[in-house]
Amino acid sequence: MPPTPSQLPVCVRGLRKTYKDVVAVDGLDLEVRAGECFGLLGPNGAGKTTTIEICEGLTAQDAGTVELLGMRWETDAGELRQRLGVQLQETQLSEKLTVGETLHLFRSFYRQGPSVAEVISMVQLEEKRGSRVGGLSGGQKQRLAMACALVGDPDLLFLDEPTTGLDPQARRQVWDLIERFKREGRNVILTTHYMDEAERLCDRVAVMDHGKIIALGTPRELIASIVAEHVVEFSVAEGSPVDLAALERLDGVRVARCENGGYAMQVSELHRAVAALFDELAGRRIPLTELRTHSATLEDVFVSLTGRHLRDE
Amino acid sequence: MSEGSVLVQTREMRPAAERRSFIERSLVQLTLVRFREFWREPEAVFWVFIFPILLTTGLGIAFRNRPADVVKVGAVGSQLAGALRSNKTLAVEVLDRAAGEQALRAGRIVLLAVPGAGGAVTYRYDDTNPDGRNAKLLVDRTVQHAAGAHDPVAASDDLVREPGSRYIDFLVPGLLGMNLMGSGVWGLGFGIVDARRRKLLKRLIASPMSRSQYLLSFLLARLVMLYVEVAVLMGFAVLVFGIPLRGSIWELALICLVSALSFSALGLLLASRVQTIEGASGLMNFVMMPMWIFSGVFFSADRFPDMLQPFIRALPLTAVIDALRAQILQGVGLGHLANQLAVITGWLFICFFSALKLFRWR
Numbered sequence: 001m002p003p004t005p006s007q008l009p010v011c012v013r014g015l016r017k018t019y020k021d022v023v024a025v026d027g028l029d030l031e032v033r034a035g036e037c038f039g040l041l042g043p044n045g046a047g048k049t050t051t052i053e054i055c056e057g058l059t060a061q062d063a064g065t066v067e068l069l070g071m072r073w074e075t076d077a078g079e080l081r082q083r084l085g086v087q088l089q090e091t092q093l094s095e096k097l098t099v100g101e102t103l104h105l106f107r108s109f110y111r112q113g114p115s116v117a118e119v120i121s122m123v124q125l126e127e128k129r130g131s132r133v134g135g136l137s138g139g140q141k142q143r144l145a146m147a148c149a150l151v152g153d154p155d156l157l158f159l160d161e162p163t164t165g166l167d168p169q170a171r172r173q174v175w176d177l178i179e180r181f182k183r184e185g186r187n188v189i190l191t192t193h194y195m196d197e198a199e200r201l202c203d204r205v206a207v208m209d210h211g212k213i214i215a216l217g218t219p220r221e222l223i224a225s226i227v228a229e230h231v232v233e234f235s236v237a238e239g240s241p242v243d244l245a246a247l248e249r250l251d252g253v254r255v256a257r258c259e260n261g262g263y264a265m266q267v268s269e270l271h272r273a274v275a276a277l278f279d280e281l282a283g284r285r286i287p288l289t290e291l292r293t294h295s296a297t298l299e300d301v302f303v304s305l306t307g308r309h310l311r312d313e
Numbered sequence: 314m315s316e317g318s319v320l321v322q323t324r325e326m327r328p329a330a331e332r333r334s335f336i337e338r339s340l341v342q343l344t345l346v347r348f349r350e351f352w353r354e355p356e357a358v359f360w361v362f363i364f365p366i367l368l369t370t371g372l373g374i375a376f377r378n379r380p381a382d383v384v385k386v387g388a389v390g391s392q393l394a395g396a397l398r399s400n401k402t403l404a405v406e407v408l409d410r411a412a413g414e415q416a417l418r419a420g421r422i423v424l425l426a427v428p429g430a431g432g433a434v435t436y437r438y439d440d441t442n443p444d445g446r447n448a449k450l451l452v453d454r455t456v457q458h459a460a461g462a463h464d465p466v467a468a469s470d471d472l473v474r475e476p477g478s479r480y481i482d483f484l485v486p487g488l489l490g491m492n493l494m495g496s497g498v499w500g501l502g503f504g505i506v507d508a509r510r511r512k513l514l515k516r517l518i519a520s521p522m523s524r525s526q527y528l529l530s531f532l533l534a535r536l537v538m539l540y541v542e543v544a545v546l547m548g549f550a551v552l553v554f555g556i557p558l559r560g561s562i563w564e565l566a567l568i569c570l571v572s573a574l575s576f577s578a579l580g581l582l583l584a585s586r587v588q589t590i591e592g593a594s595g596l597m598n599f600v601m602m603p604m605w606i607f608s609g610v611f612f613s614a615d616r617f618p619d620m621l622q623p624f625i626r627a628l629p630l631t632a633v634i635d636a637l638r639a640q641i642l643q644g645v646g647l648g649h650l651a652n653q654l655a656v657i658t659g660w661l662f663i664c665f666f667s668a669l670k671l672f673r674w675r
Contacts, residue, residue, distance in 0.1 A: 056519050058675070081521035088519065092511035096353040097346060105346055108339035109522040132353075152521070 007070045009034055009156050009187040010055065015064035017050050017211075024050040026211035028064070037178070037188040039202030041195065041298060043310050047211040048191035049089060052160050055189070056086050069155055082111055085154030087145045089161050095134030099125055099144055102133060103151060110152030123147040123177060139170025146177060157181060159190040163197060175201060193310050195298035207302055214305050223296050226254075226304045230270040232277065235262035235290040242286065250276040255304065262290065266304065340526045340533075347534035350504065360499075361538070365492050365546050369485060372611075373554050376480040384448045387413045387422040393434065396459040397426065403451060413437075424448040426456070477557045477642050485550040486637035487610035492542060493569060494604065494630050497576025498597050500538070501531050502584040506593040509584075509675070518674045532577055539573040540566070559644030567647065568640060568654075572633040575657045578664035579629070585671040604630035632656035 010032035017025040025047045032038040040048045053059040055066055057073045057080060066073060071080050093102055103116045114122070120129055123143040128136060136144065142162060149157060162178065163171040178201050181188055192198050198205050199219045207215040207222065215222055223229070236242060247256035247265055252273035256265040267273035270293060281288055302310050335341060351357055383404045388394035394407045408416060413425040417437060423445045424438040434456055438445035508514045518524065543566075550556040558565070583600060587593045607621070608614060608630035617625055625631050636653035639645035647654065 058515060058519055078521065081519070084519075086516070086519040088512060088516050090512050091516040093513060093516075094346065094350060094508075094511075096350050101346070101349065104337075105339075105342045106520060108333075108337055108342040109520045111521075148516075148520075 008032060008067075009036075009069055010038070010189065011065075011067040012051075012055070013065045015051065015054060015066065016062045017047075017054060017059065018062055023211050025054070025061070028211065028213060030206065030213070032187060032189060033204075035185045035187065036203045037182045037190070037201055039198040039205040040189070040191040040208055041193070041198045041202075041205050041302070041310070042191075042208035043193055043302075043308070046208040048193075048208055049160055050211075051208070052158055052189065052191055053088075056084065056158055057081065082152060083155045085149035085152060085157040087149045087157075087159045087162060089164070091145060093133050093141070093144065093148070096132060098130050098132055099136070100129045102144065103147055106148045107151040113151050113153035116151070119147045119151050122150060122180075124173070137170070139166050139173055142166060142170065142174055143177065146174070154186070156187045157189070159188065161191055161193070163192070163194065171197075195302070195310060199298055205298065207298070207305065209302075209306050215301060219298055222298060222301045226266060226296060226301055229296050230267050230273075231294055231296055231300050232265045232267055232270070232273060233259070233262060233290075233292045234277070234288060236281065237287040237289055240284075240286045242281075242284075246280065247277075250280060252276065257307075266296065266300065339522060340530060343522075343527055343530035344533045347504070347530055348537075351500075351534070351538065361492070361496050361542055362545055365488050366549050369481075369488055369546070369550060369554070372484055373481045376484070384424075384444065384451055385422045386448055386452055387416055387425040389413055389425070389427045393426055393428050393456075397452060397455050399459060400451060400455040403448075403455065424452055426452055432460075477559070481550075481554045482556055482642055483613075483638070484611065485546075485554070485556050486641050487634050489543065489546055489569075490572070490608070490630055490634035490637050491605065491610045492546060493539070493572045493633060494576045494601060496538065496542060497535065497573050498580040498583065498601060500535055501577045501580030502593055502597055503590070504531060505581070505584040506587050506590060509587075509673075510589055515675050524674070528581070531581075532574075535573060535577050536570070539569060543569050556641070558641055560640040560646070564647050565637075565640055568633070568636050568650070571654065571657050571661070572629075572636075575629055575633075575661040575664070578661050578668060582664040582668040582671070585668050586673050604628050607631065609634050627656065629657055629660040 008031050010030065012028060012030035015025050015028040015030070016023075028047070028051060030051070040051060042048050050059060054061045055068065057077060068080060069083055073080060097105070099120065100116060103119055107113065107116055107119075113119075120126055123146055125140060125143060125147065128140060133141065133144065146159070146162070149159070159178070163174050166174065175197070178188065178190070182201070182203075190197075190201065202219065204216070204218055205222060206213045215225065217225070242263060244256045244258065244263075247253060247263065250265075250273060252267050252269035253276070254266045254268060256263060258264075265273065265277075274291075274293065278288075299310055302308070383402055385404045385406070386397065387406045387408045388397055389408060389410050391407050394405050397403050397405045406416070406422060408422075408425070410427065413422070413427075414437075416422045417425050423442065424436055427435045427437060429435055436449050436452060438449050440446060440449075505514070508517070517527065547556070547558070551558060579600070580597075583596050584593060587596060607617060607625045608628050609625075610630075614622075614625050614631055614634075632653040636650045636657070639650060639653075640647075
């Protein structure tokens with residue numbers, strides 16, 4: 001039965017999954033709207049991959065329901081596999097096959113979709129068509145994995161950490177590709193632990209930690225939610241401790257924390273907070289050794305929600 | 314963004330169903346992948362095709378049938394030596410007593426003939442050594458004849474050196490059976506474990522690929538390879554060593570088919586859960602090792618004690634090799650190989666259904 005346009009591409013309710021004594025997903029609700037690129041952002045071990053693999057039909061949940069394109073795995077597995085495109089985190093495709101052979105293989109599983117030549121040009125691997133997969137660079141392998149996810153012309157695309165381990169240039173190529181899917185109006189769900197990736201690609205982001213969604217919204221909304229728009233990080237000469245309570249009393253400062261041997265403050269008005277900081281340190285004769293400021297990012301959202309960094313682990 | 318617009322078009326058109334050429338069908342694609350992965354792995358090609366031929370050649374040369382060896386003996390005194398030289402199968406060396414003893418101890422000669430008083434002769438040899446006993450018979454007979462003895466019964470020799478009773482004839486069906494086992498178990502087992510290790514199996518089952526077609530593709534590729542393999546090894550053995558093919562080719566093909574299916578099922582069973590290549594390799598060697606030793610590849614399984622025989626006869630490789638030897642060397646028909654075929658098919662069903670129960674796609 002084809003889904004009506006009003007149906008949500010993804011609707012997850014009360015999802016729960018436990019491995020032995022570890023709760024990987026803890027009562028998760030999730031909705032993805034039509035045409036949306038939705039991001040699951042969180043540190044390693046937050047439950048992103050488990051969530052996405054349950055959605056892909058690879059892992060059975062302990063409790064909760066998953067509805068994709070108006071269908072469920074329990075009853076429509078065959079049809080769902082035809083309509084989903086999947087890129088897994090750690091798949092190594094067969095190294096002895098060529099790019100073209102790999103895509104012909106995957107294409108043969110699907111009822112319909114673009115031709116192999118079209119998919120190869122979509123991911124810009126035309127020159128590598130006859131090359132063995134084993135000889136591709138990391139970025140090229142990742143684009144091939146994306147091509148394998150696209151051969152069935154999917155209505156819903158799952159990308160699990162699509163740029164992890166890639167160099168900056170390869171990451172940008174993958175981002176361009178994902179932005180193209182978005183323009184084509186595909187529904188995309190991606191997981192990432194890179195905040196810049198989520199900010200750039202995702203229409204909405206769910207921040208996950210310990211199997212739960214701890215914040216949900218557009219990247220802009222999430223950043224605005226921590227009120228402070230800027231972050232000031234500084235260090236002082238050793239042996240001269242700064243009182244955190246004193247910092248938090250400064251003009252325009254919301255929160256102050258010790259971090260990596262220095263200090264970090266979330267501030268709402270940068271010019272006033274920095275001026276107040278200089279006065280404070282000068283008044284106490286504490287020499288400033290380092291000072292950085294940047295606009296608040298999703299990373300700062302995560303830090304303010306959990307007190308930890310995304311990539312601490 | 315021309316690529317993008319192509320995609321949008323196909324999304325809008327959504328053809329109801331595609332007509333596919335033969336080559337575009339997933340079973341064909343999956344089977345092609347099996348062949349490509351095999352041919353592009355030089356080691357696999359070596360072990361399956363080249364190694365059995367090298368082994369056959371090596372063992373064929375080492376154990377080739379030679380004219381009866383001359384027996385090296387020593388004699389003290391030239392008179393006795395002269396008498397012994399009348400027998401062409403003896404190589405006689407004249408030695409003094411001390412040198413003769415030393416040559417005997419060193420194994421350069423197997424018997425030392427020492428003349429005694431009044432024409433008597435003493436033979437010094439090791440009676441636990443078959444060569445020594447053989448030499449004693451030959452030497453004694455020559456000595457007695459030289460002294461004028463006559464055979465009361467007229468006897469003559471009719472020599473039989475027929476293909477089919479040489480060691481190489483015994484060896485080739487054994488190697489063929491071993492090869493069927495090796496490529497069945499490795500071929501299926503490794504391919505699947507490697508795909509599981511690479512998380513490729515997981516990726517494939519996330520696609521609409523038919524799981525039974527995936528497994529079937531291994532089997533189809535195996536069966537095609539099987540006949541190439543058998544033809545190469547048997548062709549070589551027939552052309553170079555003159556191995557006789559006394560049974561029907563079709564019956565041989567059938568025995569090979571059932572054996573290959575059975576070993577493939579064993580490979581599937583061994584691969585059903587293992588996550589790493591090292592694990593798979595250890596498990597497969599553990600299972601195949603007893604068969605390499607007990608199943609009579611290089612020497613007859615009958616040499617093992619009676620106590621072990623029921624166990625040895627129940628091994629699939631023993632049944633396969635027994636059936637191949639009887640069929641190839643003696644031309645025994647399938648009707649008389651029912652026991653062996655029952656053992657082979659028994660293993661096929663046990664392994665296949667256990668594998669279905671145990672198999673994990675992740």
